[in-house]
Amino acid sequence: MKTICVIASPRKEGNCKQITDMIIDKIDHNHENTTELHFIDDMNIKPCQGCMGCRNPENPQPCIIDDDFRKIMDQFTNEEADLLIFAAPNYFGEINAQGHIFMDRFYSMTQKTSNYLKNNPKCVVVFTYGASDGYYDEYINSRSHLFESIGFDVRGIISAGRGKPTSGDDEDLISKIDEVVNKI
Numbered sequence: 039m040k041t042i043c044v045i046a047s048p049r050k051e052g053n054c055k056q057i058t059d060m061i062i063d064k065i066d067h068n069h070e071n072t073t074e075l076h077f078i079d080d081m082n083i084k085p086c087q088g089c090m091g092c093r094n095p096e097n098p099q100p101c102i103i104d105d106d107f108r109k110i111m112d113q114f115t116n117e118e119a120d121l122l123i124f125a126a127p128n129y130f131g132e133i134n135a136q137g138h139i140f141m142d143r144f145y146s147m148t149q150k151t152s153n154y155l156k157n158n159p160k161c162v163v164v165f166t167y168g169a170s171d172g173y174y175d176e177y178i179n180s181r182s183h184l185f186e187s188i189g190f191d192v193r194g195i196i197s198a199g200r201g202k203p204t205s206g207d208d209e210d211l212i213s214k215i216d217e218v219v220n221k222i
């Protein structure tokens with residue numbers, strides 16, 4: 039199984055990265071796995087330009103911006119990759135800016151375009167924040183529908199509050215990760 043991890047936090051050893059590592063460690067026990075790990079901050083990913091080229095019904099196109107977003111997503115289109123782990127931190131109540139730039143590009147891959155992921159690859163969404171556990175569940179559940187809107191099969195959402203796991207308060211987190219990994 040090939041897993042691609044996309045981390046929206048710029049913090050190289052932050053909560054998003056640590057939770058992603060915990061998931062990958064557990065997957066490695068269950069599957070023969072190769073992993074690619076990317077920080078959006080280090081990649082060449084431009085914001086959606088709203089050109090509507092992907093929505094032209096007479097001549098549907100892939101996104102005109104041929105950058106690292108396409109390099110990641112082409113691997114799901116070509117069935118080279120099987121699982122996306124997307125991990126983002128909460129900045130002022132929402133996914134941070136890097137995560138938004140990545141997700142806005144999903145517009146070029148919805149069912150109204152030619153780029154919808156027909157093979158339904160798997161996906162896990164991770165959201166970390168400082169507020170109490172569950173505080174942002176409604177928000178992250180709703181954002182996670184966007185992954186489904188481009189054809190991903192969302193197998194689990196890990197909503198981790200209280201600055202976990204850096205805060206050390208990670209007992210519930212470990213059982214949540216086990217639960218999600220069993221669904222992959």
Ligand SMILES: Cc1cc2nc3c(=O)[nH]c(=O)nc-3n(C[C@H](O)[C@H](O)[C@H](O)COP(=O)(O)O)c2cc1C
Nearest residue numbers: 047049052053054127128129130131166167168169
């Ligand atoms: C600019 C900024 C804004 C933040 N806003 C919130 C917030 O509104 N609510 C919250 O619960 N946590 C907030 N946080 C805390 C982060 O979401 C939290 O520390 C998260 O786990 C960071 O993930 P990381 O270590 O992977 O970067 C904020 C952090 C930063 C840097």
